[in-house]
Amino acid sequence: MPCPANLSDLGKPQEWRSHAECRQTACVTLLEPAHFCVSGETTHSAALQQTTATTEYDANAAARNTVRSGAACDLGAQERRREGVERAGRLREELGEGPVTGIEGRLAYRFAKRAFDVAFSAAVLVAFCWLFAIIAALIKADDPKGPVLFKQRRVGKGGETFQMYKFRSMCVDAEERLAELRELNEKTGPVFKMAEDPRVTRVGRWLRKLSLDELPQFINVLAGDMSTVGPRPALPAEVATYNDYQRQRLLVKPGLTCYWQTRRNRDSITFDEWVDMDLLYIKKCGVWADFKLIIQTVGVVLTAQGS
Template identity: 75%
Template sequence: MPDRRAAALVDALGKRVVSNGVVVELSSGVSKGIDEETEAAAKRLRNGRLWYRFVKRVFDICFSLAVLIGLSWLFVIIAVAIKLDDSDGPVIFRQTRVGRDGREFTMYKFRSMCADAENRLAVLAASNEKDGPVFKMANDPRVTRVGRVLRKVSLDELPQFMNVLKGDISVVGPRPALPKEVARYTPRQRQRLSVKQGITCYWQTRRNRDSITFDEWVDLDLLYVKQCGFWADLKLIVQTVGCVLTAQGE
């Protein structure tokens, strides 16, 4: 069982975080002000902590290479399955996302939706089940049959290790958002962009991640900015593996 002192855990009400023995109340409404503690932590990371940044980058390179080479056979199987299920679109879905400090980059994923998914989004906007600037829908009709399986076990995320290798994102860090979502951020929400974005972070490993509000999501990302370090990253990776093996994807 993961160490509760080092990992952030949302309680049954989804309103509190236990971290390093400290209870932190999550936001219940829209918070616009700058979090000074997060700002200070981001500044320390940017101007110092050289050893942590060096080891984190070395780990990102080694880990992503291991995944890309070791699972190359799985990439081929997934590619064939996607084409057999829906031959109209590409195997790899490319989308512009926003990284650290607002820098845009192209993120890669295995395509899990129909080829015209982006065009159909406007029709589904009223069915959004998430507050804030993000779109989430439990039974999104745009998701293909193979796509549902890939999402359930998070295999659609595998190509993002190419982004890790390129340095666009890290293995651990807040999830990169869409430009149109970032355009609607409050100053506080923009603070989640103060560190390199990643494949997994605190909210991604929560069992109730689909039910927490966007402000609570941001709270967890800002908590990572304050706590990021060797042990926090390692424990999040272990927790993420557990989520994948138990098919907790959406």
């Protein structure tokens, strides 16, 4: 039975394929046999898998890492891969099989979540207006030619796009330079990440380290485009590459913080793991879960563990 063809089918009860079948995998190494249930029958599959090159992005990353690491780093690389496979296995076991249904039927939680978003975002915008002014002055002093705010179209709940705000942390021509840096991408999947991105300004590097570049997104939270907690908003070009399994991220509003953002080792997390974390949040979200994620995020920010 195929995965849902469109977003409106995602919450409907139906036969469901495994995580591995839903993903567009080009090269998979099976590490350990396991079982899972599909359409009421027990079938053999792999609970733990190592995806070596799921897309062209993964292929670039794999080739680049091979060149950089050298033979002396083989043992360390194998250990990191083993840890990643084990982590992915635990995530999939906790996530389980079956569709993610979102929160449409949970009226009390939806009301409480929106009420908190409005109150919290308004309080932050008022209480830290002085910090906004200081950051704006620093950005202008560092790069007078560019704007203070960076505006970009992102994809929200149900695939609707909105304009997201951030403090500008990159040079003015950052988008134009992305193509020449694409082959240096250090993340798997459609997301682009570089530890030493040359497009980041001096002030921008500091803002990112403290996660202060995200502060203007409280405007999006207040407007209702985003929530305080939820999957990070993706670019339209990234969403265009999603398969049906990954599109389930769009069942809820995107958020300022999520499971991935609170992980101190998040640079080692693959895109597939990131998606699993988001779907696990959607499946188990609640007032207490949101509160814990907010507290964990504060800890990451205070210890300068930002991107």
